[in-house]
Structures are given as C-alpha cells and as structure tokens.
Amino acid sequence: MGFLCCFGSSADEDAQAPRPTKTSNKTPGTPRKWEVDDSWRQQFATIDQATVSAELLRRRAREYVDTLYPQCASAGSIEELGESRARLRDGTCSPFTHHDILVLDEHFTGVVYSAVMVLNLPSDADLSPGKWIESLEMEEAKFYVLHLLESIEASSNVKHAYVRVFAGGDAVCCKFCPDNKEPTITVLQSGPPPGMKERNDEMARSFRGQGKDLPKGLFRSISFESALGSLHRSNPGCTIWDEGPLDFGVGSKHKTEPTRILVARSFDAGPERHYQPDEEINAAVLKISRPWDQGSNQAPVKLLQNRNPNGSPGGIVAVAIFVATPLNEVWPKCGAYAKSATMRAAGVAATDLLTKWSRQGKITDCILTVWMGADMIILKFIGENFGSKAIQSMKNKEQMQESTVPTYPSLDPFFVTAEEEKEHGLFESEVQFQSIKKLMREKMEADPETHRARAPFLAVMMAQHFLETNYPGCSVSDEGEFPVIVNGETHRIRDTRFVVAKDPTKESNNVIAALHLVPLPGDANVSIVETTDRNWLETKEMKAAEEMLLAVLKVWYKEGRLADDCMAQVVMATDGLALRPRNENCQINLRPDTADIANTSYVNLVRSVTIPSGRTYRYVFFPPFESDKPYLLFLHGFPDSSYGWVNQIEYFTRHGYGVVAPDLLGYGGTDKPTDLESYRLKTIASEVMDLLDCEGISQVVAISHDFGTAVLSTIQAYDPARLLGLSFLTMGYTRPGADLPLAAIEGLNNQTDALLGYPIFGYFIFHITDEAAAAYDNHLDSAYSLWFTNNATFQMEHLAPLDKLQQWLLEDQVAPYGGSYITEATKAQWKAIVTAQGGLGTGLNWYKALLAGINQADAVALQSVSPIIAKPTLIVAANSDPIGLPIVQMNNTLPYAPLARIRALDSGHFVQVEVADQLNFELHEFLKTLA
Secondary structure: OEEEEOOOOOOOOOOOOEOOOOOOOOOOOOOOOOOOOOOHHHHHOOOOOOOOOOHHHHHHHHHHHHHHHHHHHHOEEEEEEEEEEEEOOOOOOOOOOEEEEEEOOOOOOOEEEEEEEEEEOOOOOOOEEEEEEEEOOHHHHHHHHHHHHHHHHOOOOOOOOEEEEEEEEEEEEEOOOOOOOOOOEEEEEEEEOOHHHHHHHHHHHHHHHOOOOOOOOOOHHHHHHHHHHHHHOOOOEEEEEEEEOOOOOOOOOOOOOOOOEEEEEEEOOOOOOOOOOOOOOEEEEEEEEOHHOOOOOOEEEEEEEEEEOOOOOEEEEEEEEEEEEOOOOOOOOOOOOOOHHHHHHHHHHHHHHHHHHHHHHHOOOOEEEEOOOOOEEEEEEEEOOOOOHHHHOOOOOOHHHOOOOOOOOOHHOOEEEEEEOOOOOHHHHHHHHHHHHHHHHHHHHOOHHHHHHHHHHHHHHHHHHHHHOOOOOOOEEEOOOOEEEEEOEEEEEEEOEEEEEEEOOHHHHEEEEEEEEEEOOOOOOOOOHHHHHOOOOOOOHHHHHHHHHHHHHHHHHHHHOOOEEEEEEEEEEOOOOOOOOOOOOEEEOOOOOOHHHHOOHHHHHHHEEOOOOEEEEEEEOOOOOOOOOOEEEOOOOOOOOOOHHHHHHHHHHHHHOOOEOOOOOOOOOOOOOOOHHHOOHHHHHHHHHHHHHHHOOOOEEEEEEEOOHHHHHHHHHHHHHHEEEEEEEEEOOOOOOOOOOOOOOOOHHHOOOOOOOOOHHHHHHHHHOOHHHHHHHHHHHHHHHHHHHHOHHHHHHHHHOHHHHHHHOOOOOOOOOOOOOOOOHHHHHHHHHHHHOOOOOHHHHHHHHOOOOOHHHHHHHHHHHOOOOOOOOOEEEOOOOOOHHHHHHHHHHHHHHHOEEEEEOOOOOOOOHOHHHHHHHHHHHHHHHHO
C-alpha cells in the first residue's frame, strides 16, 4: 500500500499537460517491450471529442478490455479495483487519480490474465493519440501497474499476464513475464460429475456376469459417444473434429487399446485467441451412431474430419482424449481407472501434445478432458502465447509443410457407425444447426429438473397458441397462477396456470374460453418418462383440478364475467411435479397493518406471517408470473426496511419474477424484541427460511445489502441448498467461522484509520451506547441526510470516525442528498416507517448483539464448515462508498466464490436507491445467467 496517496493530496506541477520523462533506473523486473495498442486508438477515434470525459474514457476502456477477454466478462472475473491516487517514485503524489482493473481467469484458478490502469486525465487536457506516450505520467503508470502485479506474484499466477495502461487516446501494453515458456495446467475436476457415479455403478452391477449376452464393444461404443456428446454439450456453437489417435506408452510398453483425440473448434473464439478460419473449409461430416441404435429416433452426433492440409478450421477451445478400455471389460465402475498408470500416462501425453500445439501456434488456451472407462479428469491449459499478438496471423508451420491430405484411422475399434453426410457449403449454418438441435435434445434428456422448471412456461405458450388458433380475433391473456376461492378470499396455487380468451368487443360476459393448466402433476420422484406415459384422465388429480376450475367459473359467472357458452377445460400435462402446500403451522395474514406504508407502490403486495416459533414477520410477497423465473429474496440492512427495495420490487415484479422482501427483525411491521439473544444471526437466518417454508418456497436467489449480507452469509453456511444464487451489495461475504465482536471492530478501526485516515466502522461504537437510539429518533432528518447523502466526504468525516456521529445528530446537521430516487418524498416515507416502528432502537440491537459476542459460539461451531460458495454469485461494489470499501469486499468474497460475477457502480452506500436503474440492470443480467 506504499504506492497509494491519500485523496486530496495535490501535485506541485501542472496537471493539465504531460510532463517529460525523468531518467530512472528503478523500473521493476526484467526488461519488457512496451507496444502501442493501435486498436485502442481506433476505438478512441470513434468517441465524440466534445463529450469526452474521464468517466466516459474509463467506461470505454473497460468495454475494450471486455472485448479482449469476453469469456472473463461473461464469467464476471474482471475485477474493478476502484479509483486511487499513486505515489510517484520521487515521493510526490500523482496529479491524477487512476482506475485499476484486474482480469482473472474465467475459472477462478488464480491465474491473472491482465492488470489494467486507466489514468483519469482532466477534461481540459489534450487527449490526442501520441500526446501521452512519452510522458512522465505514462512512465510512472507503467511502474505502478508492474508493481501491482509484483505485489500479488507470490499468491497468484501472473506469468501469462499482460499489462495495459490507458491515457487518453494512448494505450500501451507488455507481457509481464516475457521470457515465460511454460504453460499453466490446472485441474478443474477430477472424477465423474454429480449423479454419474450412482448411475454408472448401478449399470455395472446389473451387467455383472452378462458379458457373453451383451453386444461386443457395448461399453466402448457408449463411452465413446458419451465423450463426443459431452464435448458437443460443453461447447455450444462449436463443431467437433477428429484429430486421430494419441500415441503414448505405459512404462516400457506401448498403449495397445485404441485412443482418439477430439477437439472443439470455435469460429468466434474472441480476440484473445487470435484465430480466424479460412474462407473455404473442406471437411467431411460424419454422423456417429451406435450399431444397435439403427432405426431408433436418437439423432446421431456429428464429427468432422479436415480434408485440407493447409486449412485452419477455427481455434481449438477444448480437447478430449478418449482412451478405450479392454474389450473384456463389460462395464467398469467409477474409480476403476482413475489412478491407473494408463490414465496418468494419457494425461501426460495429452498435456505434452497441447504444449507442442501451443508452441506451433495452434492453440493459446483450452479445456482438456481425459476419458477412460467411467473416469475423467478435466484440466485448464494456458499456453505460453496466451494473449500474444505474435500468433494473430500465424499458421501451423507443420501443417503448411504437409503436401498430402491427412488420413484418419477407422473408427471401427470404437464400435460406432460413421456415415458421411453430403457436402455442404454453409459451414456456419451447420454449426448453428448442430448446436441448437443438440442442446435442445440434451437439455430435455439429461437435465430433467430444468425441463420440469420450464414446463409451466411451455404449457402457457401452447395454451395461448391453442386459443388463438381456435378463437381467432380473441384476446388471450395469462391470468397467472390458478385462483382458488376460500371463504371469499382468493389464493393462488403454485405450479399451475390460468389462461383465458376474451371477446374484445364486449365489456362484460366476455370470457369465452378458460384453460386450467396443471403442467406438473403427480409425484416428483417419478421419472419424466413414466409421467409422460401415464394417462391422467379419470385420476384424482384431474378430478380435483376440474372441481377447482368449476368453483372459479361459478364466481365469475355471478360477477358477469363469463360468456354463456364459455368453453372450459383442464389441461393436465405430463411433467410430474407435486404441488407444494404451505406449512400448516404458519398463520398467514393477508391484511396486516400497513398504515405506515399506505402510500407505497407495493402496499397491496404486503402480508405478514406468524412462523412456527411464534415470531411475526411482515413482508412483500409476489409470485412469479412465469414458472421458469425464480423467487428473489431481498435482505436489507440498517437503517432500512423492505421499503429500501422499492425500486427493485417494482422492476422485478414487472418482469415476472417472484419477490419476497421481509422487514427484518426489529424493523417495519416485523416483531421488535428487546433482548439481544433474539438478534443472533443463526436465529434470524432460520426465521427467514421458516418464512419461505410458510409460502412453500424451496429455493430463492438472495440479494443482500449492508447487514443483510451477514444474514445471507449465515444462510449460505447453514442451508446453502436453499440458494439458487447470491448477490452481495456494497458489503461482502462473511465466511463461516468469522465474527466481529467489539475487540475485532476496534482492531479493524485502528487499521483503517492508519491506512485511510479514518476508521470505517467508528459508528459501530456509538451504535452500542445507550444514547444512540434517542439521538437518532430525535433527529431523523439529520440521520437520513447523512446516511443517504450524495457526497461521500460527509460520511468519511461525520459517520465513520469515532465520536463524530453523535455530534452530528445532536447538532441536527444536514448533509446534501438528492437524485432520481432520493427525494423529499422518499425521506418522508422513510421517516413514517421509522416512527411507526417506534424508532431505530431495535434496529441498533443488531450492532449490540454483534459486538457483545452473541454470535461467537456459532462462529466457533462453523469453523469446520466449507466456506466455498458453490452457487453463482454477483458482487456489486460501490466506488464511492467509504464504509463498504470495494477492495475489502473483494478480499472477503472472491477467495470463496469461484463463480463470482463482479460489477462496480459509481454510487455511495445505498446502491439500490442511488443508482437503482443501473443496479436493476446488473441484477437482471445476473438472473439471466441462471436461467
């Protein structure tokens, strides 16, 4: 941290013009060749110079980095480190701040692809290309970013990293380790995927002793096609190519069983791979099938063989090595070959082959899978030329020297049938057709849970098409989940749908057709095949659905909504999933006291529940319109309530997502116990799960802010199966076993005070005092302005430091606030909720319980629990948050979240309010990746 200056430091020299380079012999590391990035200059030329700004250049630079590493942008492994100011080598502070970006490998294996610095030049500076190339600022930036990589070299793999510096229209880059010749090979998975071992070993048991009665080569044929199919499924949009056998020895003997090298090639591999296919590709397309599948409906898998010795049919993105087992092996169990000498030798030979290909320029990086028997190992290979411009136009020299068409040994040893397709000219169309067709079929067969989840959505589409066809001119609408009327109240049954057709020429009696859709009948434990084969007519499920439909139609007829000749039908599909009833021990109140939120947009969605423990929670509840969209669980912090999520509630209900947003304990319309033991995080997390159980919700995507991140971290520790995905806003993940009692908070305050010039959690100390509640409650306007200010300096100077918050409140000081979503109206609503809940005293109990060590025993018990978050995770940092520092959030979360997606927004602490539109976009994009 010695290279950082405090914000507010000034430079003695003119900050608007580049300074000449000063001689220095302190450039770190080995000599490196810096190159000007002409592509960035081309990008810069497209920017309207009249509108250029530091923020615009930062965004454009980030977009440019995304194009260089699209797989990392998609995986969320491009980390925004935020804004800072460097200390120059002469001891002065840089006149400019800078924005740092770290590009990590998309599998989060500890490999750094690039370190990027974007200089924030003043708006009146000359940004012309070439202006800053030879400047002192550019040289100091190079020095700084090289040191940044050197500082993490001990804990991260930086030997493939590229260094990039952006300054106006100039950008330069170099390889951090220019002399590196060694690839990086990392194990991503060892062993079969989940569920495969049980299925495979059951097959092995069933075939035991039946070798003479089975077709010859049965397992070899099935396993070869499985390896080929897996390569197809794992690389959508790619085509699979035959590269012939892999020759290797086992000890002193040559491998005698057949082997095959299969590769996935992409025609759109991204700039970092630097591959372009030849315009004309001469390839044989083979349809691979098993002999005993002839005449079945199963579509063959396609395998291509290159006929052109000089052609380059696209970049290799994945390689599979298939090693056949002996023919006398009827059906091996998982683990039979995992540690065998043959499997190890195949792995060594495969990595040697990839190293050779890398040096020839055939690949830069790829996924390698070695198959043998029922065992597999998946590796990530990164070659010495990763990211290098040197191979942009490079052709495989060995291939160029060949003069004959390559030959491929027969596939007969794998007991598959290879039928050549007629030649075609539209190669990219073949890629698209192959990908779409294969993915759709495999998803239905190999992923029944996804198929079940999508069934209601597909049922609605079919019902709408049916009604539009049979009732032309009618207005077809999806009325949501099927309504059931009990004691005059309407309830909704999950996993059902009600679709109606209306006569648009009538205002009343206009419902001419009604379909009650039950796409998921029966037992969830019954396979999809069995459910499909079942006839649901005259079953108890069908009769119950008919009775419910009749009850609703009677009510609608009395209300004058139903046409006299209305057609009504129950459509019971075949994707068996039992309806999930609510917990009988719960008491749901559909009309709780909502006087404090009567003016909110979501008041009609609010209900309360008394969970089995006797605790009552008030919460926003909205079921998903589309069954393939999940419930979103929103967890707020201090000094907030479910109202803090109003912009997200409005947005995601409009987009068809389910929403559950509780007032957490001590806030809003939820119970407000005064004893600190009730604010134990384990208890609160359990109560939130009980609330979900009361609504029959098994899984959610949880979105958390401030203290809500601690609740989400606790749910992850105790009940991770309930989470489909996680999102941490401004505050990061708290790993199992971590705790922050008073001594820890004091230590953290001392560290940050020395490092940043202020203690980030100084206000925690005031929050546990007896005077805090009254100081807040008597000065709500002052409190609101400081917490929701649009100027982070006020929080740095009056919220975070020790003893400053109390003075601020008692003097009734007011900080500037405002924006699209922070107005006088939102302040008035916040005050109404706080006043109705009796003030912020019980909200402060969260801090008192934490610092009193209420969670310490649980933290000790959790130390043996894995801290790894196995689900997709979205981390949203706020660049201007002086409390939830982005770098702290990243350090607390990234080591434990291998599937993390990172986004940084220009906002203060309350990112869900200050930049609601931007956050909603990022959340929505994240949710789309879970579909």
